Each structure stands twice: as C-alpha cells, then as structure tokens.
Amino acid sequence: MSSINLPPMDSTVVSPLAVPRINLKRKPRFGETLVRIILFLCAAVSILTTFGIVISLGREALLFFQFPGVTITEFFTGTDWSPQSAKFGVLPLVTATFTTSLIAMVVALPLGLAAAIYLSEYASFRMRAALKPVLEVLAGVPTVVYGFFALTFVTPLIRSVLGNDNISIYNMLSAGLVMGIMITPLVCSMSEDALHAVPDSLREGAYGVGSTKLEASLQVVVPAALSGIMAAVIVAISRAVGETMIVAIAAGAGPNFTFNPLQSAETMTGHIARISGGDLSYNSIDYDSLFAIGLLLFFITLVLNLVSRALVARFREVYE
Amino acid sequence: MAMSQPSGSSNTSNSLSASQQNSAQRQRKATMGRMIFSLSTIVAIVALLLLLWSIVNRGFGYVAVRQKVDPATLAQGRPLAELSKDELVTILQAGVTRGVFRRYDSEKPFAERDQTEVLDLVIERVVGQETIASWTLQESLFSKPVIETELRDGTEKDAKKWAGAKLEWRSWVTPDFLRSVGGSNPAVAGIRVALLGSLWVVFITMLVAVPIGVGAAIYLEEYANPKSRINQFIETNINNLAGVPSIIYGMLGLTIFVRALEPLTSGAIFGVQGSNGRTILSASLTMALLVLPLIIINAREAIRAVPSSLRQASYGLGATKWETVRDHVLPNAIPGILTGAILSLSRAIGETAPLIVIGASTFIITDPTGPFSKFTALPIQIYDWTSRPIEQFRNIASAAIIVLLVLLITLNFTAVLLRNRFSKKV
Numbered sequence: 195m196s197s198i199n200l201p202p203m204d205s206t207v208v209s210p211l212a213v214p215r216i217n218l219k220r221k222p223r224f225g226e227t228l229v230r231i232i233l234f235l236c237a238a239v240s241i242l243t244t245f246g247i248v249i250s251l252g253r254e255a256l257l258f259f260q261f262p263g264v265t266i267t268e269f270f271t272g273t274d275w276s277p278q279s280a281k282f283g284v285l286p287l288v289t290a291t292f293t294t295s296l297i298a299m300v301v302a303l304p305l306g307l308a309a310a311i312y313l314s315e316y317a318s319f320r321m322r323a324a325l326k327p328v329l330e331v332l333a334g335v336p337t338v339v340y341g342f343f344a345l346t347f348v349t350p351l352i353r354s355v356l357g358n359d360n361i362s363i364y365n366m367l368s369a370g371l372v373m374g375i376m377i378t379p380l381v382c383s384m385s386e387d388a389l390h391a392v393p394d395s396l397r398e399g400a401y402g403v404g405s406t407k408l409e410a411s412l413q414v415v416v417p418a419a420l421s422g423i424m425a426a427v428i429v430a431i432s433r434a435v436g437e438t439m440i441v442a443i444a445a446g447a448g449p450n451f452t453f454n455p456l457q458s459a460e461t462m463t464g465h466i467a468r469i470s471g472g473d474l475s476y477n478s479i480d481y482d483s484l485f486a487i488g489l490l491l492f493f494i495t496l497v498l499n500l501v502s503r504a505l506v507a508r509f510r511e512v513y514e
Numbered sequence: 515m516a517m518s519q520p521s522g523s524s525n526t527s528n529s530l531s532a533s534q535q536n537s538a539q540r541q542r543k544a545t546m547g548r549m550i551f552s553l554s555t556i557v558a559i560v561a562l563l564l565l566l567w568s569i570v571n572r573g574f575g576y577v578a579v580r581q582k583v584d585p586a587t588l589a590q591g592r593p594l595a596e597l598s599k600d601e602l603v604t605i606l607q608a609g610v611t612r613g614v615f616r617r618y619d620s621e622k623p624f625a626e627r628d629q630t631e632v633l634d635l636v637i638e639r640v641v642g643q644e645t646i647a648s649w650t651l652q653e654s655l656f657s658k659p660v661i662e663t664e665l666r667d668g669t670e671k672d673a674k675k676w677a678g679a680k681l682e683w684r685s686w687v688t689p690d691f692l693r694s695v696g697g698s699n700p701a702v703a704g705i706r707v708a709l710l711g712s713l714w715v716v717f718i719t720m721l722v723a724v725p726i727g728v729g730a731a732i733y734l735e736e737y738a739n740p741k742s743r744i745n746q747f748i749e750t751n752i753n754n755l756a757g758v759p760s761i762i763y764g765m766l767g768l769t770i771f772v773r774a775l776e777p778l779t780s781g782a783i784f785g786v787q788g789s790n791g792r793t794i795l796s797a798s799l800t801m802a803l804l805v806l807p808l809i810i811i812n813a814r815e816a817i818r819a820v821p822s823s824l825r826q827a828s829y830g831l832g833a834t835k836w837e838t839v840r841d842h843v844l845p846n847a848i849p850g851i852l853t854g855a856i857l858s859l860s861r862a863i864g865e866t867a868p869l870i871v872i873g874a875s876t877f878i879i880t881d882p883t884g885p886f887s888k889f890t891a892l893p894i895q896i897y898d899w900t901s902r903p904i905e906q907f908r909n910i911a912s913a914a915i916i917v918l919l920v921l922l923i924t925l926n927f928t929a930v931l932l933r934n935r936f937s938k939k940v
Contacts, residue, residue: 236730236733243766246770250770329558332561336864338866346572347571406540443901463761
C-alpha cells in the first residue's frame with residue numbers, strides 16, 4: 195500500500211544500501227484497462243443475448259395473455275389452436291413436436307449409439323479416419339436440404355410402401371424419420387467422445403476375466419461412459435424439439451391434435467415459421483401468440499440443456 | 515474354450531459342456547453384436563448417399579420444352595445470348611404488349627437491368643419457353659421409352675398443352691442458373707439475387723461475430739478469474755446459448771433488430787429512404803448472435819492450446835498482458851480461431867429458420883446493393899421452391915441445393931487446408 199516497496203524476495207542477499215528506491219506499485223496503464231474493458235464487453239454480449247431473448251419473448255407473450263379471451267389455463271390445456279376463431283390451446287402443436295421428436299429419437303438413438311460403439315470399440319484406426327468425415331458431412335448439411343430429402347424422397351417412398359390412401363402427403367412419420375437421420379451424427383460423435391475417454395485399463399480388465407468384445411463394450415465401457423451418453427441423448431432431444439425446417443417442409447401446415455404419425459400436423463417451430471413467413475401485422479394477436487409459443491419452446495430447450503450439463507457434471511467419472 | 519477338456523467324472527464333464535455351450539452362445543452373441551454395430555454405421559452412410567442421390571436425381575434429366583416462337587427467327591439466325599442489351603430490349607418491346615413492357619419497366623427500369631436479365635425476359639415472354647414436364651435422372655437413364663410414350667400420350671390427350679413439346683436433356687445447374695434472377699417460370703429462373711443476398715449476409719455476420727467472439731474468448735481465457743461469479747455465469751450462459759433453437763434467434767432478431775432498432779437497421783439514420791427493418795443488416799446481426807457461441811467455444815479451445823511457457827517468456831521480457839496476448843497468444847491461436855470461424859460461416863450460410871422469421875422475401879428481383887437492402891437468401895429460395903407442388907420447382911430447388919452444398923464443401927475444405935498450413939508453421 196505504501197508508495198515505497200522493498201523488493202519482496204532476496205532482500206537479505208542484496209545489501210539494503212544497494213537497493214535503489216524503486217516504485218513497484220502497479221502503474222495504472224490506461225491502454226491495458228481499456229482493452230480489458232472492451233474484452234469484457236465482448237464477453238458480456240452473450241449475457242445481453244440471453245436477456246434479450248427472455249425479455250423480447252416475455253414481453254410479447256405477456257401482451258398475448260392480456261388479449262381478451264386468452265387465458266394461461268386455456269393456453270396450456272386447450273386442444274384447439276385456431277387463431278381465426280380465437281382458440282389458443284397450444285397442445286396440438288406440442289403433441290406434434292412430441293411425436294416428431296419421438297420418431298426422431300427412435301431412429302437416432304439406437305443408430306447413433308451403435309455407430310458410436312462401432313467407431314470407438316470395433317473400427318480400426320484407418321476405418322475411423324475414413325468414417326468420421328462422413329459423419330461430419332452428414333452433420334454439416336443444412337436442415338432445409340434434409341427437408342427437401344424428406345418431402346421428395348422419403349415421403350414418396352413411405353407412401354408407396356403403405357399405400358397412398360393410408361398416409362397423407364405431409365406427415366409426421368417422414369419428417370420424424372429424416373430428423374432422426376439428421377440427429378444421428380450428433381448422437382454418434384458425442385457418445386463416441388464419451389466412449390473414447392474411457393481408459394483402456396477397464397477394457398483390458400474385462401478381457402482379463404474372459405469377456406467377449408460385446409460384453410466388454412456393453413457391460414463395462416458403455417456404463418463407464420454413461421454420463422456422456424446421457425448428455426448426448428438430451429442434447430439430441432433438445433435439437434429435435436427446436437428443429438424447424440424439416441417439419442416446416444414435410445410435416446404439414448395446420449395444427450392437428452393427434453399422435454398418429456401418418457397424419458399431417460404442425461409443430462411449434464413449424465407454426466412459428468409458417469405464420470411469420472406470411473404477411474403479419476405487428477401487435478396483432480396472431481403475432482403475439484407466436485412469442486408465447488417461442489417462450490415455451492425456449493424454456494423446454496433451456497431445461498433440457500441445463501439437465502444435460504448437470505448430468506455430465508454430476509456423474510462424470512474422472513479417470514487418471 | 516481352449517481349457518475345456520474331457521474329464522472322467524460325469525459331474526465335471528456336464529458342467530464343462532455347459533460352460534462350452536455357454537461360451538459358444540456368448541461368442542454367437544458377440545458376433546451378432548459386431549454385425550449390428552457395423553450395420554448401423556453402414557445405415558448412416560447409406561442415408562448420406564440416399565440424401566445426395568435424391569438431390570442429384572432431380573438436378574439432371576430429360577425435360578419436355580415448348581417454345582412459342584423459334585428464337586432463331588427473332589434475330590436473323592444469331593443466337594439470342596450474343597445480342598446486346600439494347601437489341602434485346604427492342605425484341606422484347608416488339609414481342610409483348612405495351613402494358614406488360616411498362617409494368618416490367620416500373621418494376622425495375624430497363625436502364626438498370628443488365629443483358630442477362632433482359633435475355634431471361636425475352637426467353638420467358640417472347641420465345642415463351644416453358645418446361646411442360648421433367649423427369650428424374652433415374653427415369654431418364656433407365657426408362658427412356660416410357661418417357662417417350664408419356665410424351666406421345668400427352669400430345670394425344672392434351673394437344674393444346676403439349677403442342678410442339680420437344681424432349682431435351684437438361685442439367686438444371688448451369689452458369690445461366692447462377693446468373694439469372696429468380697422468377698415464377700422454372701425454365702428461366704435463377705439464383706443470382708439469392709446467392710448475392712447470402713454472401714452479403716454471411717460477410718457482415720462474420721465482420722460482426724468474429725471480432726466479438728474472439729474478444730470474448732480472450733477475456734474468458736486470459737483475463738477472467740475463473741472463480742468469480744460473473745465469469746462463471748458468462749460461461750454457463752454461452753453453453754446454454756449454443757443450445758437455443760435457431761428459430762428463437764429469429765424471433766429475437768425480429769423484436770430487437772427489425773423493430774426496436776429499425777432506424778438503424780433500415781438505414782434511416784444514415785439517410786436511406788423507403789426501407790423497413792427487414793434488411794440484410796438485421797439478418798446479419800441476428801446471424802452473428804447465432805454463431806457467436808460457436809466462435810467463442812472454438813476460439814477458447816485454440817487459445818487454451820497455446821503453451822503457457824510462451825506467455826511466461828513474454829512476461830519475463832517485461833511485456834504487458836495485452837502485448838503478450840496480441841503478439842504471442844493470438845498469432846499462435848490463429849489456425850484454431852480460423853477453423854472455428856469458417857465452421858460457423860458454413861452454419862450461417864445454411865441457416866433458414868431465423869431468416870424466415872426476420873422476413874426474407876422470395877419475391878425480390880433486384881440485386882442487394884448494401885447492408886440496407888431487402889434481401890432473399892439461398893436457403894430461403896430452396897425452401898420456397900421445395901414447398902411448391904410443381905415438379906419443375908423441385909428441379910430448380912435441387913439445383914440450388916447443389917450450389918449450396920458445393921459452397922459448403924469448398925468452405926470446409928478451405929478450413930482443413932488452413933488448419934494444416936498453419937499448424938505446420940507453428
């Protein structure tokens with residue numbers, strides 16, 4: 195604190211007389227402080243973004259609930275979403291989101307996990323080096339392209355198998371299947387990372403007591419990597435819930451309260467995309483209703499992401 | 515297995531054979547498991563191949579083309595593409611009614627249109643080129659007779675529609691497709707405005723997002739005290755933002771950039787007239803927020819990988835913190851930062867949902883001229899064409915997808931090259 199500081203160390207070695215009076219107090223450097231502040235502001239942009247999302251969605255959603263005839267109970271329990279007749283029950287949109295996400299998970303989880311086990315436990319080094327880029331390409335394809343794939347390839351294929359009368363042109367099955375294909379690389383690469391982090395000593399121990407490769411993989415390595423795999427699963431669900439373009443193109447327009455994947459139904463994201471893509475006047479009830487859906491969507495994905503991170507932090511096994 | 519030997523006592527022999535049996539069963543299961551795992555990987559690869567095939571399948575193939583007027587008669591045998599703009603305008607003026615000509619002129623004055631645009635109009639309006647039907651690559655390659663029969667039958671049944679239709683092999687991706695302006699006639703539609711719009715959007719996105727993202731990464735890695743509350747909050751926050759659905763960013767952009775900051779994003783405070791907030795600038799700022807977490811996470815990893823001996827050597831020579839970061843940490847982290855930036859660039863090019871919410875319009879025929887222009891983008895155009903039920907629109911959608919994928923692959927390839935080049939130097 196004093197303006198004259200002795201050098202902290204070695205004062206006994208050097209004679210006190212030889213020590214010039216040096217001011218070692220940190221000089222305030224204007225430039226350094228400025229840089230620090232600028233860099234902090236850059237980091238703070240992310241906080242502003244989160245607040246921006248919550249406030250902008252929340253404000254419009256509040257306006258929506260203040261419209262006459264709109265109640266929160268009706269919003270969460272109503273089974274009819276038809277803004278023309280002032281019915282705002284979000285359940286049809288939620289069931290469609292649920293159905294498409296469920297189909298996507300049924301495809302992506304087994305496929306992604308099995309591919310991850312293959313890449314991590316079975317594949318040779320060269321095989322891995324050749325296969326990982328393929329998965330990266332799959333993961334990098336824009337979702338609108340998957341939408342095109344769903345509508346022009348998968349839907350006709352399903353319809354030719356099941357018969358045109360049994361399944362509509364726009365249906366949740368096709369959208370869900372393609373969404374599953376889209377999410378598979380994500381599940382695969384995240385679980386593969388988790389499996390890869392399990393030390394070889396565990397595998398060798400399993401072989402030592404006579405396990406086959408399958409037993410070592412399923413009963414030793416997978417349980418050891420479970421926290422990472424669970425995190426992958428939850429991130430995948432959150433991705434499926436928030437996915438827009440595939441369902442907007444292939445699942446159909448118009449809310450439909452059904453769990454039947456052969457019918458067309460509009461998901462939360464699909465509805466937001468369709469309505470905001472048209473001519474929409476600000477401050478109308480239609481406009482504000484989108485933000486109520488958006489807020490719900492934001493909270494669902496937020497909770498999923500938080501759970502995923504908590505799982506990793508809580509159950510991570512640390513190996514030397 | 516190897517240890518099982520026949521033995522005298524019936525009791526042990528029984529248990530051994532049981533263990534043998536058990537072992538054989540386990541081996542069978544192991545083989546099954548192996549097959550299932552490799553099969554899943556193969557399924558994933560087949561899915562990718564099918565995806566690519568479904569695109570290529572509609573990008574090439576036979577089309578039935580009909581022309582009202584033979585283009586050779588319009589300019590004394592010279593190909594239309596070689597004519598000058600003024601000659602084409604004259605042909606157009608002679609070929610359409612006055613009202614139609616005036617409408618085109620008021621949409622966008624002919625003085626401002628270039629040769630390609632006028633050529634498209636001549637082909638669409640005067641020549642009357644139309645694709646009546648199109649076939650996929652698969653049909654074109656393997657069932658040409660069927661196509662010819664369809665063409666004959668069509669002419670018999672609906673002579674008016676099919677009159678003068680000629681079968682022609684067509685690649686839907688052509689240089690003209692890149693040059694032409696998007697339109698309502700798939701025969702002459704193109705992606706010029708959409709492609710330029712996409713390039714403008716990602717250019718400004720990167721201009722905004724890279725400096726902020728790298729700055730945030732430097733702060734979090736070099737300056738921040740990892741134990742302080744606010745910094746932990748920032749970290750959690752960034753990780754959560756990376757998981758927010760892109761359409762939510764679109765809604766954020768709609769309320770903040772399009773509406774609240776309209777004077778800025780429409781360019782009104784810079785004296786730009788007659789524009790609303792649904793501009794390239796709004797889209798870019800939204801996209802910047804969307805890719806920011808990606809850039810930060812990648813840049814942090816790159817900065818963390820710089821060995822701390824470099825920093826200590828720099829401090830030892832008396833450099834300040836910022837000098838150390840600027841002259842030693844950043845140059846060594848550049849390859850990683852660049853790779854992250856290019857990956858987020860390819861994410862930004864393919865994103866569709868936020869642009870729909872922001873209000874990209876598909877009916878734009880003028881090239882974007884700057885940040886305050888209205889715009890359309892490549893993925894938006896693909897979405898619009900895919901959603902239309904007419905087969906030929908799917909053809910041009912797949913052509914646009916091919917352009918988009920080539921763009922993405924080029925970008926990723928550049929990222930890999932950059933990474934290799936720089937990592938050798940360091």
